[in-house]
Amino acid sequence: MAHLEQLDALILGSGTGGKLLAWHLARSGYKTAVVERRWIGGSCPNIACMPTKNEISSAKVAHVERQAGEYGTLADSVKVEMATVRRRKRAMVERQVAKHLQIYQASGAELIMGSGRFVATKTLEVNLNDGGTREVAADKVFLNVGTHAAIPHVPGLQAAQPLTHVEILELDYLPRHLIVIGGGYSGLELAQAYRRFGSDVTIIESGPQLLAREDIDVSQEIWRILSSEGIRVLVAAELLRVSGRSGDKASVVVRTLSGEQQIDGSDILVAAGRIPNTAGIGLDKAGVELDARGFIRVNDRLETSAPDVWAVGECAGSPQFTHISESDFRIVRDNLAGANRRTRGRLVPYCMFTDPPLAHIGVSEGEAERQGIITRVAKLPMDSVLGAQATDQTQGFMKALVGDGDDRILGFTMIGAAAGEVMAAVQMAMLADLPYSSLAGAALAHPTMAEGLGALFSVVPPREVQQASSKAAA
Structure with a gap:
């Protein structure tokens, strides 16, 4: 039987929320360890966000080269070498992993490579990747085990x-x-x-x-x-x-x-779709409850059903984005210091990195209708944006939802070049609770994609409440 090692903090899974907690706690003087099966730093730098965007950028180069004649550049036929694409991607991943290892060493957090399974409350048995086992327990435990791809139950698949x-x-x-x-x-x-x-x-x-x-x-x-x-x-x-x-x-x-x-x-x-990595790791022995879909049940402080056990990231049912896992980390970190931060009500931006990309934040038209929220909708095609005209990137549109009872921006969607960066400007306005007129009247740099925000918010319809009052007065 392995000797039981006692820690101050134990994190299962080294994804974004988990690793940030580990580094923070270790730097704060806690004896901290992270147990990770395979991906140092989690899925984002290894098999998800960063490597996919790396390969997408390689694909865009091939696409632009095929279209080069339209821009006045004559190019020979395009040949793609997937081995080179993969080599470029692997080099980026290796740089990311090396950086993570440097931070682990500098922070003082221990990285244990192996598969962990709870054998008791806040006690983990780890089958080490290089052989042998360790048994570790901690005063505080954090779960960051992530998800994996779902394979539909279809004959032959x-x-x-x-x-x-x-x-x-x-x-x-x-x-x-x-x-x-x-x-x-x-x-x-x-x-x-x-x-x-x-x-x-x-x-x-x-x-x-x-x-x-x-x-x-x-x-x-x-x-x-x-x-x-x-x-x-x-x-x-x-x-x-x-x-x-x-x-x-x-x-x-x-x-x-x-x-x-x-x-x-x-x-x-x-x-x-995705399935949480919660099966077979002994969560029942840890006193951690799951919901009907297998995600870890948490409250809006990310506390599980077990005392002094938290869950962050996708496994906790949080929106499946790296930046939200980081937001989860901040909530737990601050609450450990005595704050009372909660997940409820936070703005969740996201991007799909097609070309052109899709970016969204806040409420969509469909969500507003289902929730009974009266909104005013403004829409602008990208071919009306001067920056898009100048660069011939005119696919897509911008769309904004504004409250009818006030002038707050409730939601924004964009399909177009630099959509994620443009969305960030709207997000700042939403966080500051600015009225849409602040963007409608702003002197935005020309010719940028963000300049289109001025035109978009200038076509927000008048309030229905105001219209009804005007008709009544007439």
């Missing part, structure tokens, strides 16, 4: 050994025809990237539209952009069965409104 976002980033060849199962954010990013590398691409989405949580005009515009690059999109397509093997020959049969179709491809990418 598991046997076809499909790619997930992890495996596709390791390809050293170009798929002849990539079939993407799932029309969500990561699926669309990778679909466009591989189309630009040179693959034929088909997207299969079971729901009635791409990007299920977005407004229909957003979904339709993204569909139009992807289709214009030669990507085939099927929605309301029920996946019935799969045959063959991804990486060789694979076929999928789907039921659509027009009947059954068979799609023959070479590779299959599954991007159909």
Whole structure:
């Protein structure tokens, strides 16, 4: 039996929230350890956010080079070497991992590489990657175990050994025809990237539209952009069965409104949701309750059902973004110091890094309607923005929602070049509780994409309340 080691703080999982807590607590004098199965720093720098954007940037270079003639630059035919794309991505990941290891050493937090399982309250048995076991306990425990890709229960799909976002980033060849199962954010990013590398691409989405949580005009515009690059999109397509093997020959049969179709491809990418990594790690022995979907049940202070045990990031049901895991860290950190910060009411911005990208913050039109919130909607096509005209980046639009009872900005969506950076300007206005007129009347630099905010907020309709009062007075 391994000797029980007593710590002040123990973190299971080294994702963003977990590692930031570890570094902070260790620097604050706590004897702290992090247990991590494989990915030093979590999924973001290894297999998710950063490496996908690295490969997307490689794909954009290939796309721009093919379009170079339109810009007055004559280029020879484009050839993509996926082995070089992968090598570039791996080099970036290695730099990230090396930086993480430096910070661990400087902070004093111990990184234990192995698989952890609770054997008692706040007590973890760790099967070390290099052999042997350790048993560690702590006064305070933090869970940051993340999620993994869901593989739908479809006959033949598991046997076809499909790619997930992890495996596709390791390809050293170009798929002849990539079939993407799932029309969500990561699926669309990778679909466009591989189309630009040179693959034929088909997207299969079971729901009635791409990007299920977005407004229909957003979904339709993204569909139009992807289709214009030669990507085939099927929605309301029920996946019935799969045959063959991804990486060789694979076929999928789907039921659509027009009947059954068979799609023959070479590779299959599954991007159909996420499952929390909470099974098989002894959370019941730790007194930690799960919700019906397997996520860790937390309150709005990110406290679990077990005393002195917290959960942060995706496993706690937080929105699945790195910056929100970092926000979770700040909430827990400050509350440990005596504050009373909560997750309730925080603004959650996000971006999809297609080209052009999609950015959103706050309430959407659909959400406002479902919640009974009366809003005023302003919309501006990107071809009305002078910066977009100057650079010929005119796809997409901006859309803002403003409260009807006051002039606060409730939501913002943009499909267009530099959408994430433009959204950040709106986010600052929302955080400062500024009226939309502050942006409508601002002298925004010309010719930038953000300059379009002035035009967008200048076409906000008048309040319905004011209109009703004017009619009554008349």
